[in-house]
């Protein structure tokens with residue numbers, strides 16, 4: 178589904194990604210973990226076409242998307258939930274959700290799409306006409322995920338979705354991610370909450386100082402406390 182080969186990335190003169198290669202298969206959850214500053218967000222930005230400068234190649238669904246702009250990648254079925262969520266101030270929950278349909282890729286029936294999202298997110302359903310930014314951090318995170326899901330992407334890139342969120346909502350999020358995966362959506366999950374991410378994921382990739390240093394099944398890394406300690410300890 179997603180194949181990254183020899184990816185290098187820079188912010189100005191600062192070279193932060195060094196020959197990153199890994200693949201994500203259709204319908205799996207891959208956890209991308211590593212310390213603060215290891216390069217996880219930069220990898221996600223590169224996949225979405227939001228990194229200032231990159232070399233190497235990124236293929237999505239068999240197509241080379243390396244030179245495509247972010248909106249074109251989005252239109253091909255990639256969605257992104259950034260760490261900072263970007264719920265738009267002044268807009269209601271419903272209006273924030275509608276933004277997810279602006280770059281509509283398949284002529285989706287808006288009313289049906291909102292109805293479906295409301296079924297998956299009862300907390301949002303109760304608050305459709307409330308201003309989005311007045312909700313709790315966890316509810317805003319759910320809204321950001323719902324907005325990414327609404328146009329039925331093939332793959333969702335999530336940057337630290339559990340950060341700062343109360344445990345009951347993190348649990349709900351885990352149930353949601355498993356359901357999405359079981360329905361065929363592919364997920365790349367960047368997380369500091371390594372144990373939670375590994376329990377959800379099928380496979381794991383570790384990035385350290387801008388390089389991929391480890392790849393395995395999630396259960397293998399979950400059992401390997403030494404590797405977790407070496408590369409993921411905060």
Ligand SMILES: Nc1ncnc2c1ncn2[C@@H]1O[C@H](COP(=O)(O)OP(=O)(O)OP(=O)(O)O)[C@@H](O)[C@H]1O
Nearest residue numbers: 188189191193211212213214215216217218219220
């Ligand atoms: N906008 C930027 N300009 C310059 N350097 C940046 C910028 N964003 C990130 N960096 C640097 O790039 C490197 C990788 O950062 P990145 O945010 O990708 O790591 P991360 O693993 O996602 O970390 P975190 O968990 O802290 O978000 C770090 O050294 C960071 O300081």
